Amino acid sequence: MKPPCPPASIALQVCRVAALSAATALASHATVATGQTVFAAGAATNSGLVETCPPQPKRLRLPKNTSKTTGLMVTIDTRWSEGYGYRPVRFEVTSPVPSTTDRTLQLRFRAHDWRLSRQDAGAAEKTIVLPAGQTSIETTLAVPKLFTWYFVSWEVIVDGVKDKALSREPEKFTQHPTFDFDAFVMLRPTRRGSSGVAGLSNALGLMQRMTQFGRAEGGFGGLTLALVEKPLPEDWLLYTSLDVVCMSADELMAAAEDHPAAFDALRRWVRTGGALWVEQTDRGFEKAAEVSELLGLGAGPRFALPEDAEGPLADNPEWRWRQYYWRDPSQGIDYSDAAIEAELNNRNRRGRLSSSGKFAQAEMGFGAVAVFERNWQRGSGSQSWQRDAFAGYWARRAWTQRHGMSPDAANADFSNFLVPGVGLAPVTEFQVLITLFVLVTGPLSFWVLSRRQRTHLMVLTVPITAAVLTAGLVAYALLADGFGVRARARSVTLLDQAAGEQTTWSRRCYYAGMAPRGGLAMPTDTAAYPILPGWNDFDALGTSFRGRSVRWGGGVQQLGRGWLPSRESTQMLTLQSAPTESRIDFLRRGDGLAATNRLGADAELLIVLDDRGGVWLDREVPQESRVTLTKSDALAASNAVRTLVTENLPAPPAGFEAASANPLLDQQIRRRRRQLRREIGVDYAAIAVGDNLLNQVLERLTGLYGSPPLALPPRSYVAITLQNCQTPLGLDDVDQQGGFHVTIGKW
Secondary structure, three states, X not given: OOOOOOOOOHHHHHHHHOHHHHHHHHHHOOOEEEOOOOEOOOOOOOOOOOOXXXXXXXXXEEOOOOOOOOOOEEEEEOOOOOOOEEEEEEXXXXXXXXXXXXXXXXXXXEEEOOOHHHOOOEEEEEEEEEOOOOOEEEEEEEEEEOOOOOEEEEEEEEOOEEOHHHOEEEEEOOOOOOOOOOOEEEEEEOOOOXXXXXXXXXXXXXXXXXXXXXHHHOOXXXXXXXXXXXXXXXXXXXHOOOOEXXXXXXXXXXXXXXXXXXXXXXXXXXXXXXXXXXXXXOOOOOOHHHHHHHHOOOOOOOOOOOOOOOOOOOOOOOOEEEEOOOOOHHHOOOOOHHHHHHHHHHHHHOXXXXXXXXXXXXXXOXXXXXXXXXOOOOOOOOOHHHHHHHHHHHHOOOHHHHHOOOOOOEOOOHHHOOOOOOOOXXXXXXXXXXXXXXXXXXXXXXHHHHHOOOHHHHHHHHHHHHHHHHHHHHHHHHHHHOOOEEEEEEEEEEEEOOOOEEEEEEEEEEEEOOOOOOOEEEXXXXXXXXXXXXXXXXXXXXXXXXXXXXXXXXXXXXXXOOOOOEOOEEEEXXXXXXXOOOEEEEEEEOOEEEEEEEOOOOEEEEXXXXXXXXXXXXXXXXXXOEEEOEEEOHHHHHHHHXXXXXXXXXXXXXXXXXXXXXXXXXXXXXXXHHHHHHHOOOOEOOOOHHHOHHHHHHHHHHOOOOXXXXXOOOOEEEEXXXXXXXXXXXXXXXXXXXXXXXXXXXX
């Protein structure tokens, strides 16, 4: 969704004149307001060099002096990217004198849409303790940003009593919410006291090209830059609103040594689909090997590159060349990996691969790592079609593209992944009951009452029979769907057994006969985003603005109000990057190979690629049991995987296509959609969830669209289960139906 941008004002034109200095000030200066809320305007340039829209909020300190009730002060910092994802809201609580006892503080932060009448559309809360003898405590509250924040409010509850001096009622968060959620968001960490511009010379050059292309051609949407002066976050969820993190090779290595927790969080975010751009300090790609070793690129599960693929380092085959201009505009531009690979290899063999435009790229889980030369963007790559190639290539990793959704827009693929057999109207039962009603209240009732000469009682028998049959229909619908929770999940897990790490993308659908008290208890290392149905076209308020709350504490992320309502199909996309003990143990027995399934669920299919070039296959491998695998070949194994994947593709329920093919219904939907778009901006997401990275991995694995199937390196395996075994569903007692889970592991 793209909220409408207001017309340019005189003040905005003045900001554009001094854009670079304003961006520098944004990175290096933090204004502290006392006693009142202050939000700063953003800056932009005529060439689109720097965008900060909507205007970045600044720090807030409350109150001007200490609270008369509790004697405390609170500083709140909400500065970060405005994209979808988990946004860090930093609280610092200070006391002039050390506390004599432990003080419990409950922090509640609420975000509101443009209609304050709906109260808090998004909320998060957390409880912390200010220990006795201390004067301050800091904490970061991860708040899911699922829509444009127009107003924000918060409460600080000290020892069970709300402190009004430290709390705020809803106030305007941004003056002009004009952020483009299709933009490509970059984070370039800077050091305190530095201007931020010198270290960004390369990144700003990149951004200038991309934003100029986006504004001139309208095909990329622009690039938004977030400059921060604090260390990188130590929670990978706080990176989720970004698309790329740009650092020099030296800065990356320093972060690994000096800030291991932040570096680990960065690694986990890249594995879940983020992009890391590494600048070089010198010409050449000699540091790519160090980056590869630092990030462990060659150790984890990945797809094997073609045999003729060429890269900068012979000893690190995970790297391959990329270049943002690779063919003449008259031939068109093909963004597929195969087309890029073939063209770059051809250019390199003919000595026509320009060093000014190429960069090295390696896969890291679902994400990517790119290494650039110091001045790689200079040279002849200034024509619009060349920028088109580069921007189009990286546009595939923008937030909405890689997730296949917008959390505040209806998704066209919602109806193809419902829990089987629940939430459906009892049409057949209604037809049977209405037939019985007609027969009983009509001829049968008249015949019985006329024989007893009491036909006047039909004025009572008709409504009584109608009430009984109606109650029976309602009772049947309630009992048929039950009162428990049913779930359907589809996931892809990349499992690195040597490192004990897993990265999982999971699409889930829940149906609760009665919503559980407390909602869903998800791990703290899991990101959750709602997938909205398309039938909100008929909702006057728009289901995209349903309020959702998150409570942090006790080692869990409690998804409360709004996430799992009763008697309604609810879907979400979850991403998890976490340590794991799941694995499959392998044992050589002469020329044979045995496997022990420790994934936590029975495997319907297990395919193993050993270190001798052999392919092994077995079906129905029970958990915690050892089986001797059967020697197979690549063709049979790829056919087995492709068959299982195609048989379990998401599909809408029977009869859904016929309903959607109704021309009158389509016309009504389009009319309602236009009305909602005019009123509140509700619209379908630009892409569907079926296009996200989860499905792209399955397509590469099976070779459904031309890529070679099972293109995995030696000592890899593929395990397919029908029960969820890697990521918790949030409830202890849940009935799993129609699940499909693929684990790609490296042993």
